[in-house]
Amino acid sequence: MPLAPPSLAVRLSAVLAAAMAVAGGIAGAAWFKSATPARSGHADMLIAPMIGVIEPCVLLQTGATAVAPNLTAACERQGGSAGALVESTLRELESHHPAPQAYPVGYTLPIPLLQLFKPAQDGWQIDQGMVQRLVHTVRDVQRPVIMYLFSTHFAADAPIERALASDPANMAHTRDGALGVDDYYDSSVYNWTFASTANAISERRAQAVAAVLQETCKLTAHDRAKIRGITLLGELHHLFPNFQAGMGFDGKYRITDYSAASVQGFRAYLAREFGTVAHLNRLVGADYASFDEVQPPSKDIRMEPLGRFSEHIDSFAHGTMPISGWAYVPAAPAGHTPQIHVYRNGQFAGKAAVLLSRQDVLAAMPQFGKANTGWRVNLDFRQWRPGQHRLDLFMEAQPGRLTQLGSRQVAVMDRAQSTPQALPQGPLPAAGPRDDAIAFHIDFPKEQSSYYFNPLVPVWHAYRARQVTDYLQHFNAQVNASCLTDVPRYTHQIMPFTNPSWDEHKFGIEDSLRPHPGLRLGISLYGEPTYGSSFSHWLARSGHRRYGITEFHPLKPMDARTMAQTLQKHAQQGADFLSFFVEPSWEGQRVPRGHNIFSFDPLNAEFASDVLYRSVQQTLSTAR
Known part of the structure; x- marks a missing residue:
């Protein structure tokens, strides 16, 4: 049946306001300014590397990968288990000195739900041997474990995936129909739907979870007590065409989910939240005769005719205008983070620190030596007067001293698409000459770009965000x-709003990042959020007291001292565990497999992963 969120039991006018707040994104300028609250230290934060044990010890892929014969024997011992390989890998990470340590060391056991199926005469059945080898690993390793029940849009090379993808009922839909199989670098992406649990992809996931739980519950109480946490499904969010390059604001606006189940669920959501169609019409400025007449916004007013204005949608129709770009300041004073100031029609509108991660900029400009060059200010234009607005951008590279970076003319349009008129301008602040050593670029807004606010769009985005949470709660x-x-x-979520060039509303992930009963925050952190202030400031405002770091990679080298400080910060903020990818090691040698470019590994120079491995190794070898 379609997943539909429960009523929020608030006044109808507040419903729309709350939906607009959701659509505005969690990445408002305020979360950069708040102070991180003092929290009691959590000395037992678990270091739980995610070790690639599936191929050699669970799938038992021995012939093609030249696995050592004694490793094969170890994997098949006592009914099959990856226990010996897990322990061998962790001993290498601990430098063969397992105690005492700064943090307890366990592991994350990835359990690929769709790989647990094998072909059968009547379709597909659970491979009970695989399930047992996974669960026996918990039995055989005398360490705490995080069980990762994963089934994401990223391909797991499971035979059942292609069969499931052939059924449109399993796939997310844009306005143009069901999405097919996409690519993300060297991996396939299956655009699964989660608008309903009454489809084969959801039923197979639940079947696999049930098989794992049933086998796990056969363990002794002692072995079950090793399980410190369970992460659900993995990265779960709405999808869009061209997943690799389609995360930003450019191009045709295509999002999910417009399947029949999702549209039906949206109408039921509106009926619960607004009560009567008259209230909906009053608050969004429409003239629907019934909720059954409502279609989710899906057209761009600039490119195609609309039956109603409420049909319009693009990256900005929810009412937020991102002002974003990057800047490199080679000689900022110690203790001062450069700031970008934005003025609208001569009036101060907002500012943001230059600290967000821009790996793309670093890749193009390696001489910068750092990726923390991104910035973004979100401006709420819902109440702006229609007309031509001027935006002026300044940098505060030195405390109290502004230099102008540039200006943009943007048009806020009315529903009738009247020709925008120039608006009165106020005086700008005094600004000095720009330092030629400063490099920068203003990505958004584009010059002479136009903006339309459709009040139905934030409601649609709020519903999409709840779909993510409801699907997670189904498996929870x-x-x-x-x-x-x-x-x-x-959860096992990402933070798209920490990348200033991404349109976070495409992902519809906001609601699943909020506190929910019985479900803790699990978050994957890459780049600046691992060590900088953006995640800490967001966490301070989020309401979460505990969290798990499901994937961790600073994307830059760190010495042991800096790594220790970074781990300590997360422990003090309330992290229960911290996980990063590690390649399996047997008798001091890396096990042949398809290696992860983000693995902390002494042989992996990508993103300084070899340096990070040694830094973690040294940190773990330091007694408390």
């Missing part, structure tokens, strides 16, 4: 009903 309830009810469950 399944685990909660098992013998593992007392084990904390975590």
Whole structure:
């Protein structure tokens, strides 16, 4: 049945306001300014590397990968287990000195739900041997474990994936129909839907989870007590065509999910939230005769005719205008973070620190030596007067001293698409000459770009965001009903709003990042959020007291001292565990497999992963 969020039980006028707040994104300028609250240290933060044990010890892929014969024997011992390989890998990371340590060391056990199926005469059945080898790993390793029940849009090379993808009912839909299989670098992307649980992809996921839970509950109480947490499904968010390059604001606006189940669920959501269609019409400025007449916004007013203005949607129709770009300041004073100031029609409109991660800029300009050059200011234009507005951007590279970077003319349009008129301008602040050593670029807004606010769009985005949470809660309830009810469950989400060039509303992830009963925050951190202030400031405002770091990679070298400080910061902020990818090691040698470019590994120079491995190794070898 379609997933539909429960009523928020608030006044109707507040419903729309709340939906607009969701659509405005969690990345408002305020979260950069707030102070991180003092939290009690959490000395037992678990270091839980995610070790690639699936191929050699669970799938038992031995012939093509030249696995050592004694490793094969170890994987097949006592009914099959990856336990010996996990322990061998962790001993290498600990430099063969497992105690005492700065943090307890366990591991994350990835459990690929769709890989647990094998062909059968009547379709597909659970490969019970694979399930047992995974669960026996928990039995055989005498360390705490995070169980990662994963089934994301990223391909797991499971035979059942192609079969499931052939059914449009399993796939997310844009306005143009079902999405097919996409690519993300060297991986396939399956655009699964989560608008409903009444489809084969959801049923197979639930079947695999049930098989894992049933086998896990056969373990002794001692072995089950090793399970410190369970992360659910992995990265879960709405999708869009051209996943690799389509995360930004450019190009045709295509998002999910416009499937029949999703549209039906949206109408039911509107009926619960607004009560009567008259209230909906009053608050969004429409003339619907019934909720059944409502279609989710799906057209761009600039390119195609609309039956109603409420049909319009683009990256900005929810009412937020991103002002973003990058800047490199080679000689900023110690203790001062350069700031970007934005003025609208001569009036101060907002500012943002230059600290967000821009790996693309670093790749193009390696001489900068750092990726923290991004910035973004989100301006709420819902109440702006229609007309031609001028935006002036200044940099505060030195405290109290502004230099002008440039200006943009933008048009806020009315529903009738009247020709925008120039608006009165106020005086700008005094500014000095720009330092030629400063490099910068203003990405958005584009010169002479136009903006239309459609009040139905933030409501649509709020519903899409709740779809993500509801789907996660469906599987959370399944685990909660098992013998593992007392084990904390975590999401495994990303933070798209920390990348200033991404349109976070395409992902529809905001609601799943909020606190929800029985489900803790699990977050994947890459680049500046691992060590900088953006995640800490957001966390301070989020309402979360505990969290897990499901993937961790600074994307730059760190010495042992800096790594220790970074880990300590997360422990003090409330992190229960911290996970990063690690390649499996057997008898001091890396096990042949398809290696992850983000793995902390002494042989992996990508993103300084070899340096990071040694820094973690040294940190773990330091007693408290």
